[in-house]
Amino acid sequence: MAPYRQTSDLPQLIPVFPLDGALLLPGGELPLQIFEPRYLNMVDDAMAGDRVIGMIQTRGGSRSRPVLAHVGCLGRITSYAETSDGRYLITLTGLCRFDTGEELDLRLPYRQVRARYDRFGDDLGRDEEAEAGEAARARFATALKRYLNQRELDIDWETANEAPLEALVNSLCMGLPFAPAEKQALLEASNLPARFEVLTTLLEIDASDPDDEPHRLQ
Structure with a gap:
């Protein structure tokens, strides 16, 4: 590089x-x-x-x-x-x-x-060691599980649990089938914490089943 x-x-x-x-x-x-x-x-x-x-x-x-x-x-x-x-x-x-x-x-x-x-x-x-608080991580995990369930998609939860926050957020932002305008919002988020918040919000918009159990990310 x-x-x-x-x-x-x-x-x-x-x-x-x-x-x-x-x-x-x-x-x-x-x-x-x-x-x-x-x-x-x-x-x-x-x-x-x-x-x-x-x-x-x-x-x-x-x-x-x-x-x-x-x-x-x-x-x-x-x-x-x-x-x-x-x-x-x-x-x-x-x-x-x-x-x-x-x-x-x-x-x-x-x-x-x-x-x-x-x-x-x-x-x-970039600070690749940045992490999110426990509450933010749990909120994110709940929204992600519901989003994936709705689309009959799956991820390796063990790998997701162990991934640094930046790697996890980047891979989901780039890989999930968000609309172009949503992709642009993720790109323009000011930093990693802001992008994590935008990603969580986009996932929550599509969450539909309030009875789903959260799949906790450690």
């Missing part, structure tokens, strides 16, 4: 991959399958340079050129493979969120923006 210790180390001009419903968070890992020619071109250029791509959602506009969301997340390509039919299988590891600045018209098949990282410097120095 490149030694990005402060926001001034990060590239200012970045390619962006607009993909609604796909969430990348700082420290998270997002596997992607690339097959459109313009994004194959983007990955080629990224691999020849800083190996970074900005994941971003959209907020309306035309289908051919949607309006970009105000906030995205810069990721670095940390895994790369090419299939026999020309697709790229890559993994992006989240580095830092960014505010979407000026979009540049460089006559490339993909889009590029000037990224502003000023508000998100703490993303580069």
